[in-house]
Amino acid sequence: MADTKPSNPNPKTLPKVLLLEPPPIYLHYESQFSLHFNFLKHYNSPLSLPEFLAEVNANDVSAILATTLGPPITASTVLDHLPSLRCIVTSSIGVDFIDLDECRRRNITVANAADVFSADCADSAVALLIDVCRKVSNGDRFVRSGNWSVSADFPLGHQLGRLNIGIVGLGSIGSRVAKRLAAFNCSISYTSRKQKPSVPYSFYPDVYELAENSNVLVLCCPLTDETRHMISKEVLLALGKGVIINVSRGSVVDEKELVRFLLEDHIAGVGLDVFENEPSVPKELFALDNVVLSPHIAASTDEAFHDLYEHVKANLQAFFSNKPLHSPIV
Amino acid sequence: MADTKPSNPNPKTLPKVLLLEPPPIYLHYESQFSLHFNFLKHYNSPLSLPEFLAEVNANDVSAILATTLGPPITASTVLDHLPSLRCIVTSSIGVDFIDLDECRRRNITVANAADVFSADCADSAVALLIDVCRKVSNGDRFVRSGNWSVSADFPLGHQLGRLNIGIVGLGSIGSRVAKRLAAFNCSISYTSRKQKPSVPYSFYPDVYELAENSNVLVLCCPLTDETRHMISKEVLLALGKGVIINVSRGSVVDEKELVRFLLEDHIAGVGLDVFENEPSVPKELFALDNVVLSPHIAASTDEAFHDLYEHVKANLQAFFSNKPLHSPIV
Numbered sequence: 001m002a003d004t005k006p007s008n009p010n011p012k013t014l015p016k017v018l019l020l021e022p023p024p025i026y027l028h029y030e031s032q033f034s035l036h037f038n039f040l041k042h043y044n045s046p047l048s049l050p051e052f053l054a055e056v057n058a059n060d061v062s063a064i065l066a067t068t069l070g071p072p073i074t075a076s077t078v079l080d081h082l083p084s085l086r087c088i089v090t091s092s093i094g095v096d097f098i099d100l101d102e103c104r105r106r107n108i109t110v111a112n113a114a115d116v117f118s119a120d121c122a123d124s125a126v127a128l129l130i131d132v133c134r135k136v137s138n139g140d141r142f143v144r145s146g147n148w149s150v151s152a153d154f155p156l157g158h159q160l161g162r163l164n165i166g167i168v169g170l171g172s173i174g175s176r177v178a179k180r181l182a183a184f185n186c187s188i189s190y191t192s193r194k195q196k197p198s199v200p201y202s203f204y205p206d207v208y209e210l211a212e213n214s215n216v217l218v219l220c221c222p223l224t225d226e227t228r229h230m231i232s233k234e235v236l237l238a239l240g241k242g243v244i245i246n247v248s249r250g251s252v253v254d255e256k257e258l259v260r261f262l263l264e265d266h267i268a269g270v271g272l273d274v275f276e277n278e279p280s281v282p283k284e285l286f287a288l289d290n291v292v293l294s295p296h297i298a299a300s301t302d303e304a305f306h307d308l309y310e311h312v313k314a315n316l317q318a319f320f321s322n323k324p325l326h327s328p329i330v
Numbered sequence: 331m332a333d334t335k336p337s338n339p340n341p342k343t344l345p346k347v348l349l350l351e352p353p354p355i356y357l358h359y360e361s362q363f364s365l366h367f368n369f370l371k372h373y374n375s376p377l378s379l380p381e382f383l384a385e386v387n388a389n390d391v392s393a394i395l396a397t398t399l400g401p402p403i404t405a406s407t408v409l410d411h412l413p414s415l416r417c418i419v420t421s422s423i424g425v426d427f428i429d430l431d432e433c434r435r436r437n438i439t440v441a442n443a444a445d446v447f448s449a450d451c452a453d454s455a456v457a458l459l460i461d462v463c464r465k466v467s468n469g470d471r472f473v474r475s476g477n478w479s480v481s482a483d484f485p486l487g488h489q490l491g492r493l494n495i496g497i498v499g500l501g502s503i504g505s506r507v508a509k510r511l512a513a514f515n516c517s518i519s520y521t522s523r524k525q526k527p528s529v530p531y532s533f534y535p536d537v538y539e540l541a542e543n544s545n546v547l548v549l550c551c552p553l554t555d556e557t558r559h560m561i562s563k564e565v566l567l568a569l570g571k572g573v574i575i576n577v578s579r580g581s582v583v584d585e586k587e588l589v590r591f592l593l594e595d596h597i598a599g600v601g602l603d604v605f606e607n608e609p610s611v612p613k614e615l616f617a618l619d620n621v622v623l624s625p626h627i628a629a630s631t632d633e634a635f636h637d638l639y640e641h642v643k644a645n646l647q648a649f650f651s652n653k654p655l656h657s658p659i660v
Contacts, residue, residue, distance in 0.1 A: 119489065119490075119491050119514075119515065120464075120489055123460060123464065123489070123490050123491075123514060124464060124466075126460065126514075127457070127460040127461065127464055127466050128466070130453060130456065130457040130460070131457065131461070131466055131467075131470075134450075134453065134454060134457055134627070134631070135627070136454075136457050136458070136461055136466065136467060136622065136624065137461075137466060137467040137470040137471075139623070139624045139625050139627055140461075140467040140622050140623050140624065141467075142625055143611055143616075143623035143624065143625050144616045144623060146616075148609040148611065148625045149609050149610055149611075154625045154627060156627070156630050156631055156632045156635060157627065157630070157631050157632070158631055158632055158633065159449065159450055159453070159631040159632070159633040159634060160449075160453050161449050161453075162633050179513055180510075180513045180514060182513070183509055183510045183512070183513035184449075184453060184456075184510055185449065278478075279478040279479050280479055281473055281478065281479075286473075286474045286476075292466065292470055293469070293470050293473035293474060294466065294469045294470065294473065295469050295472055295473050295478045295484045297464070297465070297469055297484060297486070297487065300486050300487070301464070301486055301487050301488055301489040302486045302487070302488055302489070303488065303489040303492050304489060305486060
């Protein structure tokens with residue numbers, strides 16, 4: 001999809017989109033977005049939302065571009081002030097910050113980032129896993145420190161193809177992780193809300209059983225009330241001296257317990273792209289060589305970022321053209 | 331294969347194997363190896379090889395366990411002193427330290443490590459590639475330094491699936507790299523001595539054409555007179571702002587040119603497991619964030635190391651039982 005609009009259209013002729021907080025994709029592609037939509041930027045204003053809408057004469061706004069970085073979108077915080085709202089487009093996969101039941105009641109459609117990030121997220125999960133097993137970052141530190149010239153004694157890693165991988169959540173990301181790791185000859189199992197009839201991997205009905213039968217848990221599930229702190233002390237005990245890879249959300253893991261298991265050497269290693277209180281990371285982890293830390297970039301590449309811009313734009317354009325959204329949340 | 335021999339056999343009753351220099355696999359599994367063979371350890375002796383052989387009464391030795399860490403095996407250095415030699419078993423894939431023509435003339439069979447290391451090597455090549463493209467080690471440094479809490483500004487990486495991968499040497503390792511990267515949706519091309527009729531990847535007859543048509547070169551070829559400094563200034567220019575991954579041998583690359591290209595920002599990044607003067611690494615690389623350095627561990631895991639022990643033992647046992655070797659060099 002190319003930007004075929006004339007440059008510098010009159011913003012007043014463009015469809016209005018409310019921005020409570022700007023998502024990174026908006027800031028990155030602001031000039032391109034502005035060719036297509038008239039963004040009302042509440043985040044630049046000291047006024048309350050109703051005051052702001054009155055001032056910009058936009059009580060009729062029908063669409064929001066929303067982000068996990070903004071406020072929760074509930075009846076009282078946002079929806080009650082926007083009687084004409086019909087569509088919320090997010091730039092994230094997760095929509096846990098939106099009261100979906102309330103949106104459904106009010107006939108507001110919600111669209112997310114769909115699988116724009118799935119390949120990158122899966123690639124990152126595999127990258128973190130190989131890094132932990134084969135000590136890539138650790139080896140890089142070893143060479144850069146100059147220690148290799150002093151001592152050839154770097155510890156051996158473990159072969160990927162001998163691992164039983166347990167994938168938690170076999171959705172858009174998890175199934176791509178499975179496909180990639182199968183090419184490394186790993187054995188793949190999974191747990192998810194329902195068994196998938198068409199996949200060749202072993203299914204376990206809960207995460208305990210999966211952990212008991214796996215050397216590695218790869219967390220690819222969304223954060224929900226059910227998955228919060230799902231990786232508990234009990235699951236870690238069931239896993240034994242295995243590996244945890246997390247590219248979902250920090251709060252899926254009981255981080256305090258995970259740190260304790262690491263410090264007491266009850267777990268072989270972890271690769272974490274997400275944390276409970278980002279960007280704050282438990283400092284105890286910084287000294288550990290069996291840990292790989294990543295600043296929540298699993299989903300982020302230049303290419304996916306551009307795809308996301310096109311996807312968000314296409315969802316908003318579809319809405320304003322009375323066409324079905326590309327990735328509605330069912 | 332289990333070790334079924336009785337413990338502590340009399341070494342004098344065991345077949346003699348000459349060790350010029352001990353390979354790591356021997357040092358690691360010395361007690362197990364010693365159940366099966368009587369090792370004559372020239373490396374422990376100040377004597378010349380003929381003097382040593384005379385002293386231990388072993389002019390009739392018929393087998394050597396050899397390593398790249400030992401002396402070159404040529405007519406004058408070794409072969410002339412061992413008229414009864416019939417077999418050389420190495421613990422490496424590479425046999426460039428052995429004069430194969432001379433061995434052939436003397437009817438001495440040479441066996442290498444076969445594909446014991448191939449899966450690990452391929453895994454490492456992929457690990458280095460994802461690390462360079464997705465900035466894994468770099469991100470780990472960023473988080474450990476505490477900078478994430480200060481600034482969320484970590485640069486985006488590049489999506490693996492958009493890359494054209496050029497594999498140099500589609501043998502046991504290269505074909506496994508291709509299989510793995512195909513699962514990431516990469517486009518795969520290769521060059522090798524001959525086009526392989528049965529593979530689905532594009533063939534280029536030389537490394538220049540491959541470089542011109544690739545974003546990444548993954549070096550998986552053996553070091554020979556033909557491949558020494560194959561990755562020259564001209565090939566780097568043909569590649570343009572791409573990535574080099576090397577899990578073969580350091581001298582396949584003109585390291586001085588590579589460092590210059592990196593310092594002058596003419597290449598996007600490199601992942602190196604091998605170097606021209608190991609364990610010495612050009613210090614200019616230590617400050618670069620688009621470089622991933624690995625202490626020649628691509629082939630090394632606990633599991634492959636054990637497989638190698640079994641493989642070396644099986645080759646020697648086959649020789650002493652007058653059976654065909656498991657991995658003769660043709």
